[in-house]
Amino acid sequence: xxxxxxxxxxxxxxxxxxxxxxxxxxxxxxxxxxxxxxxxxxxxxxxxxxxxxxxxxxxxxxxxxxxxxxxxxxxxxxxxxxxxxxxxxxxxxxxxxxxxxxxxxxxxxxxxxxxxxxxxxxxxxxxxxxxxxxxxxxxxxxxxxxxxxxxxxxxxxxxxxxxxxxxxxxxxxxxxxxxxxxxxxxxxxxxxxxxxxxxxxxxxxxxxxxxxxxxxxxxxxxxxxxxxxxxxxxxxxxxxxxxxxxxxxxxxxxxxxxxxxxxxxxxxxxxxxxxxxxxxxxxxxxxxxxxxxxxxxxxxxxxxxxxxxxxxxxxxxxxxxxxxxxxxxxxxxxxxxxxxxxxxxxxxxxxxxxxxxxxxxxxxxxxxxxxxxxxxxxxxxxxxxxxxxxxxxxxxxxxxxxxxxxxxxxxxxxxxxxxxxxxxxx
Numbered sequence: 001x002x003x004x005x006x007x008x009x010x011x012x013x014x015x016x017x018x019x020x021x022x023x024x025x026x027x028x029x030x031x032x033x034x035x036x037x038x039x040x041x042x043x044x045x046x047x048x049x050x051x052x053x054x055x056x057x058x059x060x061x062x063x064x065x066x067x068x069x070x071x072x073x074x075x076x077x078x079x080x081x082x083x084x085x086x087x088x089x090x091x092x093x094x095x096x097x098x099x100x101x102x103x104x105x106x107x108x109x110x111x112x113x114x115x116x117x118x119x120x121x122x123x124x125x126x127x128x129x130x131x132x133x134x135x136x137x138x139x140x141x142x143x144x145x146x147x148x149x150x151x152x153x154x155x156x157x158x159x160x161x162x163x164x165x166x167x168x169x170x171x172x173x174x175x176x177x178x179x180x181x182x183x184x185x186x187x188x189x190x191x192x193x194x195x196x197x198x199x200x201x202x203x204x205x206x207x208x209x210x211x212x213x214x215x216x217x218x219x220x221x222x223x224x225x226x227x228x229x230x231x232x233x234x235x236x237x238x239x240x241x242x243x244x245x246x247x248x249x250x251x252x253x254x255x256x257x258x259x260x261x262x263x264x265x266x267x268x269x270x271x272x273x274x275x276x277x278x279x280x281x282x283x284x285x286x287x288x289x290x291x292x293x294x295x296x297x298x299x300x301x302x303x304x305x306x307x308x309x310x311x312x313x314x315x316x317x318x319x320x321x322x323x324x325x326x327x328x329x330x331x332x333x334x335x336x337x338x339x340x341x342x343x344x345x346x347x348x349x350x351x352x353x354x355x356x357x358x359x360x361x362x363x364x365x366x367x368x369x370x371x372x373x374x375x376x377x378x379x380x381x382x383x384x385x386x387x388x389x390x391x392x393x394x395x396x397x398x399x400x401x402x403x404x405x406x407x408x409x410x411x412x413x414x415x416x417x418x419x420x421x422x423x424x425x426x
Contacts, residue, residue, distance in 0.1 A: 020220075020253045021068075021112050022049045022141055024134075025417045027092060028064050029384020032419040033365020034320025035337030037272045039260035040203070040213040041322075045092035045423065048108035048145050051213050052157025052201035055094050056106030056149035059425075060379060064092040066421025074392065074413035076129045076355060081413070083135050088114035090421060102151045108159070112141035126286050126306050129353040129409045132345070134392075139163075139251050145199060155203035161217065163251065164192040167225045176233035195220060197253070209264040213274075219255040219282055224248040241292075248287030255279040268324040276316045280344030283311040286352070307351055311344040320363075333367040335386070349400040355411035357395040363388035365419075382423040390415040 026032045027049040031042070038050045045064040047054030069087035074080075091111040096104050118140040145159025169189040176183055197218035204212045228244040260274030286306035320337030339361040345354045365386035370377060394412035399405075 020141065020251075021086060021088065021114070021139070022110065022143075023253065025068060025070065025086075025388065025419065026050070026386075027090060027110055027112075028066065028423075029365055029367060029386045029419050029421045030322070030333075030335065032068070032386030032388055032417070033335030033337065033363055033367075033384065034272065034322060035318050035339040035361050035363040035388065037260070037274050037318040037320030037337050037339070039201075039215055039258050039274050040211045040262035040272055041270065044096075045094040045108060045110075047147075047157075047201075048092050048094065048110035048159070049141075049143055051203055051215055052108070052145040052147055052159050052199050053149070053155035053203035053213065053215075054147070054201070055108035055145055055155075055157050056096050056104045056147035057152075057155050057203070058094045058096045058106065061095045062093075062423055062425045064090065064421050064423050066090045066384075066419060068417065068419040070415060070417035072134065072413075072415055074131050074134065074415070075411065077410055081129075081131060081355075081411075083131055084116075086114070086417070087116075088112055090419070096149075104149045106147040106149065106157075108145045108147065108157075110141065110143040110145075112139075114139065126352045129355045129397075129411065131356055131392075131411070132354045133343070133356045134415065143199060145201075147201075149203075153205050155201075157199075157201045159199040161197040161199060161220050161253070163195045163197075163220055163222055165195055165223045165225070167191045167193060167223075168227050170229075171226060172229045172231065174231045174233075176231075190226075195222070197255075211262040211264075213258075213260045213262075215258045217253075217256050217258075219253065219279065221249045221252040221284065224250070224287075243290075243292040245290045245292075246287060247289075249284035252284060254282060268326060269321070270323075271319075271321045273319045274317070276318075278314050278316060278344070280311040281313050283309050283344070285309060309352065309354070310346050312346065314342045314344045316341050329371055329373055331369040331371065333369075333384075335363075335365040335367070337361075337363040339363075341390075348397045350403055353397070353409060355395075355397075355409070357393040357411065359390050359392050361388055361390045379425040381425070384419075384421050384423070386419045388417045390417075 026036045028046045031038045042050040043054040044058030044062045072083040074083045094108045096106040142162040145157050147157030149155040172187040174185040197220035201215045226246045230242045233239050256276050256278045258276040262272035264270050285308050318339040322335045325332045341359040343356045343358050345356045367384040369382040371380045392413050396410045399407040
């Protein structure tokens, strides 16, 4: 019983983490190779995450399938921070339907399936330095969307990002010793109600060489509401109940509003830029824990309090480019991009120890599209490879001298991510 209470108390002071693999690394090789600067250019299956308004702009039904992997070379106090590598399968689908020569409807779906697990809830003490924005990235992503496009001028799409909460109806354990024999029983009833965040995208082509896009993505998280009751009976030693109530959030994804523009410098060269306002100020507080102990021991009530995270809203910027070389049956593309991702984490002078700093991302990629290789191929098939590098600034955090004298930690490191995808059109 003491061990169980100790573990629960450890979790109570834990910090939530943020994660969405598509937001971090992009969907598909084209997004990965341009550092995610595709809000104004994405069409078809690739648009299911980045620009819902582009799903209906595909000429034919298409499927994206691929695999990606990331190496998390992050350090705390000069040692490996133990952040788990991210790797999984990407799947995306777009099915356009022509209603008239100028009006098209479309349905799309974006999926990310991590190799390790669908999701993992992991809590650590808030006093322990941790990369809260980059840790625990591996979770399943499900995003269905629907879209409408008019000619080559306008597109609008709506969809949702889906996740689930964990809520207990009853979690009870009966443990004890009766007549010298150990006994135990459990009653477990936990619900997983779905969570939905809206996705909205608008795409415009105000000029033959200019495309623009605006997207809004709602806030999403996995919220825990667990009430655990332990009935303990050891004759002549201890008899009573312990109630543990835990409230926490994990996999927090902030709301964001993105505006983007793309300019076709030539028929085969495009430059795209975008900025996004990211609402990190809604980052949830550390988990709350109340433990009511009625075992004839003191204290009868244990509760935890932690300071609010006080994250700030940030504006991120991305710039990418793509150059095509057209052939008779094969087209080749090269891509590059850069992004600046400022950290929303305030100076960690007190009890909390969030370690994240500003990030600079550099990306490059290449693609090849095979067209009309009759009789073997009548629709185009494309292969895209992308490699990105994110550098997390080196930062030395020194705690407030009056509150935590002599305490400090350093943080920094690099994240390398590779993506290989194939796009098949039907």
